[in-house]
Amino acid sequence: MAQEKQILFERDELVRTVNRMAHEIIEQTASPSDLVLIGIRSRGVHLARRLARKIEEVAKTTPPVGVIDVTPYRDDRAREQDPRAIGAFEMPVDVDEKTVVLIDDVIFRGRTIRAAMEAVARLGQAKRILVAALVDRGARELPIRADIVGKNIDPGEGRRVNVLLEESDGVDQITVTDWQGRRAV
């Protein structure tokens, strides 16, 4: 199949979007000092760190950044009653009475976010949980919403949205490819 790659965002636009999202997170929070950012592995973590830096710059308070890997919670994996599922947190944070922002690069079916919400409950009682995603590609399979969205992209069935970040990919870019083109970006 012909590889068709479409570049939607280059570096400047991506950086601007992340900065705007940081402002939106602050706007949606009564008190920025109550914020806790939780990045979903792996690109969500890079985004969470970037958002934390920007929030620090704007609101003069540094939100703690937690890291979560929802793989053990994902419902599409075989599920055993396994204690491993207790802590998908590589970096747990205190969430009691906090506004928790779950951060991922792309929100799609909603299953990752649902799993992340379940995981957050294991850390404590958050006052509020928000979702921030750089890309919302719609087509949800669960009644889950993204509160803060960088860009809405509907690439169509069989197409994949790729968020590339300096930290992991050496470049800041959002591209759309065929599913098969996933490794070849």
Place this chain on the structure above:
Amino acid sequence: MSGRNLISIADLTNGEIEEIFELADAADKLRADKPAGGRIMATLFYEPSTRTRLSFESAMHRLGGSVISCSDMKSSSTVKGETVADTAKVVSSYADVLVVRHYWDGAVQAMAEHADVPVINAGDGGHEHPSQTLCDLYTLKKEKGRLKGLTVVICGDLKHGRTIHSLVFALARFGASVVTLAANGMELPQYVLERLEREYDYTLAPVATGDLNAVVTETDALYLTPKQPHQLALFTQLDPGLQTRLNTMVSGLRYDAFYMTRKQKERMKEGTTGNSYPTIGSEFLREQRFKNTVVMHPLPRVDELSLEVDQDRRGIYFKQAAYGVPVRMALLKFLFAQNEAKKAGAKKAATWFESPETLGPQCANPNCITVTEPASARRKFDFLASGPGGALILRCLYCDHRIKVQLVGHVKSKRYCAYDIALSDTIKNWYKNKELVIFDSIKAAEEIGYEPYKSGPQRNIMDQTAIENAVRDIARQILGDCEDLDRLLVLGIRSKGSYLAQRIAVELATAQKRKIEIGEIEIYGSGDEIRRLSPADPDAGPLNLKDREIVLVDDVIYTGRTVKSALDIIFRSARPKSVRLAVLIDRGHREVPVKPNYVGKHIPSSERERVRVKLREAEHDEKDKVVIYSINSPVEQPAGELG
């Protein structure tokens, strides 16, 4: 339950711990006397273990007893769905003592309640591991000659380590000082700190002066002081330069022991990010002022202890492991003797709060036995009336986690209101008279027919026709989105959601001239959480959610937490193809990122208002309607009026 168990280190008094240590000192005599002759110990390990299990089994054999065991709980009836309560009942007729490790917090407590023989907790989830603590204390005492006045630095993962939690309580009780050096994000959990404060008179204060300044900066350090000063110092360090500081502590404090822990990989995915994990190596050993500081570790280690420490006299962790057998021999002997003499336990004379209604507060720890297997453990709580701002806090009997009381109700008047500190005397009376109900949400209160104490005039916002139209409209939209009617399942959230689900299903069935499957999900109950409503076919078997197109139905969406709970329950059971959400009313104020797909009516409301859907099925002789009214906060009225 009969006789004494060891679930928490708090089950033993200090005197009893000393008594166990004396028995351990005379382990050779125990081995000769064989006091457990003819007795059987059953080991039930739902999680892997080498040291704990083998040392318990070795201890029992050395006492002249024998051991039965299930080599892998995955090959037991557990996979057939047997509850821990039933397992405990059954196995206690095969053995004279049960040693249990389980992955749920509080599971061993629940088993002890159902067993007829003593039960020993060999680790329950992230909660406690008291027999390890006995070994740790024994090792410290052997090495240092005493426990009182020692300063023990506890390093590493303090959040997930059940061993650590038991140890901290025990050290506090024996008057040792505890300094904590937590890896980033792995500080001692709040409930441990609170229990230290409440039960052992330790208070949390910022480090201001003295030699601790050299270790941590003022802002990221916490200092726990007992009412008698300098009994215990505790700080958590958040700085990533942990290792440097550990090595460069300049201190007038004498550190008697470093207690290292491994990262609890099974409770937390090993990651690339936790690189500030404290380790002990040669630099530490060369440091002059640590020359009498022993290094302990519950083992297994990963890489937080370098092999060099093994060769040093201060590395006593293999000795610590070896003490596991004599200490456990002593513990078994002690429990057998106690139970023969029918002596009562050291604690838990306290009265526990149990909801007098079918609904009540639920433990917020999703790994607690009361959540994971409510059939085995009825929710019980202890009151800790000392939260910030006078909040009323409940502590779960099984897992020690705490929840903040949001809503209270009165069982006779069937009324509820938000908890406020001004109500504390009233509430004490209600509790004394067993009239107090506690609710997690207004929805739970209304579910069993409670009304708010004071409310403003009601305003109608939807009448019967409007509700009928909304239901019909939602049904039409569901049909438009549904890919396969055979897979469709309309799942109501009990009870108003269930009535609406049935109405929606009737619309769908009429339009399609076919049966539509309806189910019901119960958020606040216990036990059967998802059940079939219709078609009522006796041969239909349990409701299958796998690969279904589920439409979840509720009357009002507000914070979204009910829907989130419903999703958790659904996904615990199976993986549906999709879940869509239909609500009659969306009143805003979401606290979780849940969004309905179908909404009958959006109603902007303030947080002080209530929206109530009244349906014929629930409120007899009434017409369908939706009303809105305001609730007066109880602060604005004298508490006396409430009772």
